[in-house]
Amino acid sequence: MASLVLVPFLLVIVLNLVNTAAIRRAAVAVGIGWSLIQLAWLLFPQTRLSGLDSSIFGIDFSSFFALDGLSLVLLISVGLVGLVTLITCLATVPDEKARFSFVNLVLLTMAGLNGLVMVRDLFSLYVYIEVVAVASFILISLDRDKLALEGAFKYLVLSASASMLMLLSISAILLICGSTSFDTVHSVLEQVPQKGLVASAMVLFVVAAFIKGGLVPFHGWLPDAYSSAPLSVSVLLSGIITKTAGVYTAMRIVTSVFGFTPMIQSLLLFIGTVSIIFGALAALNQKDFRRMLAYSSISQMGYIIVALGCGTVYGMAGALFHLFNHAVSKSQLFVNAAAVEQETGSRDMTKLGGLASRMPVTSGTSVVALLSIAGIPPLAGFWSKLVIIIALWQSGHHNYALIAVAASTITLGYFLLLQRRMFFGKTPSELSGIKEARAGLLVPALLLSAIAIALGIAFPAAINWFVKLPTGIMNMVVH
């Protein structure tokens, strides 16, 4: 499926070769069209083009990109979040020149993300992570707003530091294994005793992935970047970029390369749990809506990492399901946050109230997303959290399961209070004149809510699908 990387790359080139105003205006449509095609190719394999698939300029890329269950979930998430981001930019990026740069950067980011989740080599993973990272620095700075530049700079310094650690790990692996491809490294590491240099290299790589994913204690850049980025960019950033660069990387190297050694497992479980607790508690303290969502994201990433740390098929299924649900619902919350910010001019939650009467669609969809993340049946988020907690319990980590349940209860209580105050309380006088957001921000919200509801109602089929996915990828299962 190298075409998932090659096609958006070619689209960007074509969009820029022919530089007329009409093409610039059509760029958004091209971007949206591509996201739809990506989703179609993944969900309905019959629609794929056979000849175009992987060769360009005579180079055959198919040996470098491979599609398995883990990649599939991420690719669908990329397509979905990309689609949503591009639709929202119609409402949030009015300037045509900025919008053209935005669409091109999003297409390049999607190409990079697609490549990231399909490569089979540690070093290529690094290259695509960097492509996506640099694109996200630029996207965050799109408006050249003071706070955005600050957020982008902090993110850059931390991301580059993490890349250095990743490369250090890769050079050690190069020393030990003589190659950087997943299969070679995996087979060599199985035979080598796991201490000293080998163990340090593995820990370094996982820690680098944690920094990129914004897990505690490496989360410093995340709330700043999420809250200061332009409205549509925070959708993309929170919806898929951080997940892929951080959580997917951790998943991939633990399942396909390093294996579930006890040391890595404890690292995953520990950092995951700390992130769950810290994110949930820190979110309680926030006044800024987007900053609160950022801390909530840290908490949910913790759930995914903890589920990964279980080391069982069921844990992996829960992790993937939760990852997808979070991509759906957190993107949607950021879309809603954009709508609220645009219409009310404020991000301060203490100043908002009774929005349900003025902004019914935004409020309704927000309620769906908040409930899904908090974990209320019958929404999808409840089922993925349940799978994670059961997987933790079954694999013997009873303490972690209890902590997960406790944190979930805290989040639940907070979100219920929050939505009651923001949407169903009294409307302050300054806000009496506001209207519902524009279609560009409503259509994605409705789409994402529909997915959250549908997956929740169809949970037996959904859980089944997610459980079947990991059986191909998990080479070393401890329990």
Add this chain to the structure above:
Amino acid sequence: MNGAQLHLLWTAGVFVLMLLFIGFYCILVSRNLIRILIGLEVLAKAITLAIVAAGYVTKNTALSQSLAITVIIVEVFVIAIAAGLVINIYRKHDSLSTDNLENLKG
């Protein structure tokens, strides 16, 4: 691998870690945006040294050089964008101090 090569590898390894220490120290302690970028560049040097040394000792210079070249190219873009951010921050605040980057709180 003969003894001299292994010895060189571990010497290079020591220097890699020293350079990493210098780079991270610079990033943590510095109050000037451009100096933070210099710290990042020192880190990049350390990594380039590590990759090349690893390749030299395993006699796999073809792969290690390809990787090192790619890292150098990628780092150029990261530093270029970082420089762009620094210039924009300078124009907004008229200063290169990191004190201006304390506005996002919570």
Add this chain to the structure above:
Amino acid sequence: MTWSLDVVLLLVLAVTALWAVMATRLIYAALGLALASIVLAIVMFRMGSPYAAVFELSVCAGLITAIFISVISLAKHETVAEIESRMKRRWKKYAPLPFAAAILGIVLTLVAKHPRSLPQPLAEGDVRKVFWHMRQADLLGQILMVLVGAFGIVVLFKSWRKK
């Protein structure tokens, strides 16, 4: 013995990197970085990596130094008094660095253990072949990076003429 020359080169590398970090004036820091790149290129050349050495010279000692110098020149120039007051404050922060680095180096040298064996080399020995034929996914990634960088320039640098 030849390997002692390498150790000397590595020491020079560490010293120039220290100078780059500790130099008071940014221009000297950029210069230190360029010198470090040159020394690193020599080390790489001696380690059988001529292609990478050439890249390091042209890109790091050349292009990146140029980027640093242009960024530094765009920032305001300090007066001599400002520089002197800054020097005193900085000294406390940066003075421990060379000693800490040296101590770290000595500790690591004493602690390091040699591995018993390392893997056999692969058959393919030509850099050009590996780079262009075996790492094509990386190449595609680098091309994507170039495009991203182009838009970065548009977003970050354009429209200053309007001001």
